[in-house]
Amino acid sequence: GAGVSQSPSNKVTEKGKDVELRCDPISGHTALYWYRQRLGQGLEFLIYFQGNSAPDKSGLPSDRFSAERTGESVSTLTIQRTQQEDSAVYLCASSLNPGRRTEAFFGQGTRLTVV
Amino acid sequence: GENVEQHPSTLSVQEGDSAVIKCTYSDSASNYFPWYKQELGKRPQLIIDIRSNVGEKKDQRIAVTLNKTAKHFSLHITETQPEDSAVYFCAVHQGGKLIFGQGTELSVKP
Numbered sequence: 001g002a003g004v005s006q007s008p009s010n011k012v013t014e015k016g017k018d019v020e021l022r023c024d025p026i027s028g029h030t031a032l033y034w035y036r037q038r039l040g041q042g043l044e045f046l047i048y049f050q051g052n053s054a055p056d057k058s059g060l061p062s063d064r065f066s067a068e069r070t071g072e073s074v075s076t077l078t079i080q081r082t083q084q085e086d087s088a089v090y091l092c093a094s095s096l097n098p099g100r101r102t103e104a105f106f107g108q109g110t111r112l113t114v115v
Numbered sequence: 116g117e118n119v120e121q122h123p124s125t126l127s128v129q130e131g132d133s134a135v136i137k138c139t140y141s142d143s144a145s146n147y148f149p150w151y152k153q154e155l156g157k158r159p160q161l162i163i164d165i166r167s168n169v170g171e172k173k174d175q176r177i178a179v180t181l182n183k184t185a186k187h188f189s190l191h192i193t194e195t196q197p198e199d200s201a202v203y204f205c206a207v208h209q210g211g212k213l214i215f216g217q218g219t220e221l222s223v224k225p
Contacts, residue, residue, distance in 0.1 A: 043215040050211050104213055106158040
């Protein structure tokens with residue numbers, strides 16, 4: 001596809017269940033970011049992947065959150081034992097070459113609702 | 116880590132007036148400052164950016180200014196139109212990571 005693709009678009013889960021969110025970046029983009037956006041709030045940084053370097057996990061809010069990326073392709077964000085405060089839109093973005101300060105393109109997001 | 120403060124949180128202007136949104140940052144090593152626009156229910160999209168070796172950049176009705184000494188940068192929208200209504204986010208690029216401000220909800224009244 002031409003843009004960043006995220007799946008699922010919407011996810012409703014019961015409190016305590018695990019969820020896995022997927023992000024397909026634009027082909028060739030070496031950088032990938034995950035953000036959390038609560039209703040009416042800003043973009044909260046979660047994690048950043050750059051090529052084969054160790055990811056910057058400094059934004060992950062707790063050890064229930066983890067993310068993986070295989071090379072420069074798909075990334076998955078996993079939330080274990082979901083809580084109601086995890087309800088938010090999770091946005092993924094990719095960038096061609098952050099070293100040259102290039103534009104980050106966002107996916108449409110996954111709206112997570114924990115009931 | 117990088118801290119980005121954005122003001123105001125909400126801004127209401129009459130159509131045709133100008134709008135200014137300001138951001139401050141803490142890390143002097145930051146070197147790239149993009150602005151994103153997010154319309155209701157949509158994904159954020161880049162509208163303009165500025166790099167640390169430039170003080171000002173314009174693109175039609177939009178301009179961004181950067182003061183590296185004071186560590187602040189601003190978005191200026193002139194001749195506002197109703198379609199400019201959206202949430203605007205500033206961001207700071209530091210070491211590859213993009214950190215966003217809290218957002219400004221701009222409302223342009225016809």
